[in-house]
Amino acid sequence: MTITDAPAETRPAHRPRLTRTLLIWLLVVPAVVWFVIRAFGLEGGRMIQGIAFTPYVALWSLIPALVALLARRWGAAAVAVLTAFGLAMGVVPRALPNLDRGPADGVTLTVMTANLLFGGADPAAVVRLVRENDVAVLAVQEFTEPARDGLRAAGLEELLPHHEFAAEPGASGSGLYSRFPITAPASHRTDGGFLQSYGTITPPGAGPVLVESVHPLAPAVPESFGGWRSDLAGQPAADPEGTPRILVGDFNATLDHKLLRDLIKTGYRDAAETTGEGLIGTWGPYDGDLIPPVTIDHVLVDERIGVRDISVHGVKNSDHRAVVAALTLPEAK
Structure with a gap:
């Protein structure tokens, strides 16, 4: 058997x-x-x-x-x-506030980033967020000429009269608006083909700060993976001996991506993580896509800059949410 x-x-x-x-x-x-x-x-x-x-x-x-x-x-x-x-x-x-948020004393500066989704985001919604949150510096991505014109008509340049425009059709354009004059405004194109606007501002009572609108190529398809890696690896490292930097924008990466963690380790702090808001989604379902929210829009600040607060806001007709960060800049020496 x-x-x-x-x-x-x-x-x-x-x-x-x-x-x-x-x-x-x-x-x-x-x-x-x-x-x-x-x-x-x-x-x-x-x-x-x-x-x-x-x-x-x-x-x-x-x-x-x-x-x-x-x-x-x-x-x-x-x-x-x-x-x-x-x-x-x-x-x-x-999700836990850091004990070390950087300097608490100094000059307050509020910055904001908004991805405009091929320039189609509602200009009035963007301007309203700038006004309601007393934003002094705005970085925009996917910035097109129609978006520039729409923001102008909605009154943005009355609030933030200084700017660096690098508008292009599609997703590659970039822009930087400021309440304060921008020294040496310019833009550069990443290896992946996206533009990043930047410039130095000097708010009253503070020293100079270099601000850049960040937008690496999105890793949407296999053909873009190399460009994404190159663009993230090419973001400017913090320079403890140089002018403090603020990198603000759509990084197309979360804190689970090693390349972003490596960038932060050069001497930045992530504003959302610092305040315990690092799990709030900024991209995903906001234009109707059935994608769980993830956090790919960031405000990275030099460790000499303090983080007071951060908030995330919906923007009509965009698949991203705007990120607003209240920062503390070192006083002028």
Whole structure:
């Protein structure tokens, strides 16, 4: 008699247990792989896009940990718990205000970034946010000539009369508006083909500050992945001995992308993470797309600049939300 002919009560009892163990490991392994990719900056190919959703994976990773614990699969449970903890350590601090927000005393400057979605965002909505939040510097991306004209008609240049325009059709244009004169205004084109406007401002009572409207190429398709990497790697590092910088715009990257983390480590602080608002989505479903929100619009400030507050606001007819940051600049020496 073969084993398959044996009575049911004599068949091996370990098979269902083995199957359950295998299924649990199949739940655990994807979170482990995700953690390794995120921790060591191994994102490549489509994972460049996927890694942006790490906060959701961190939350999901609690499920295999709980399942393994309830099933008393202690090996799988240990791995799952450590993985969930590791992902949490990368994500949770963004929701906790930092004790160190930088200098609290100095000159207040409020900056704002807004991606205009091929120039189609509602000009009145943008101007209203500038007025209501007392914004002194506005960086815009996907800035077109019709957008420039619409913002002018809506009264933006009455509030922020100084500017650097690098308007182009499509998504590559950039602009910088300021309440204060801009020294040496200019723009440069990234390797990926997008323009970034920049210039130096000197608010009354403060020293000079260099502000740049940031917009690396979006990693939308495989053909753009190389340009995205090059553009992020090419963003100006902080210079502790030079003029303090503010990088503000659509970085097309979250804090789960190693290239952005590496840029911050040169001497910046992320305003949203500093204030505990780092998990508020800025891109995704805001124009109707069924995409979970992710945080790809940032205000990075030199560590010599303090962060007082940050807020995120919807902009009609844009797939991005505007980010407004109240900062503290060093006083002039």
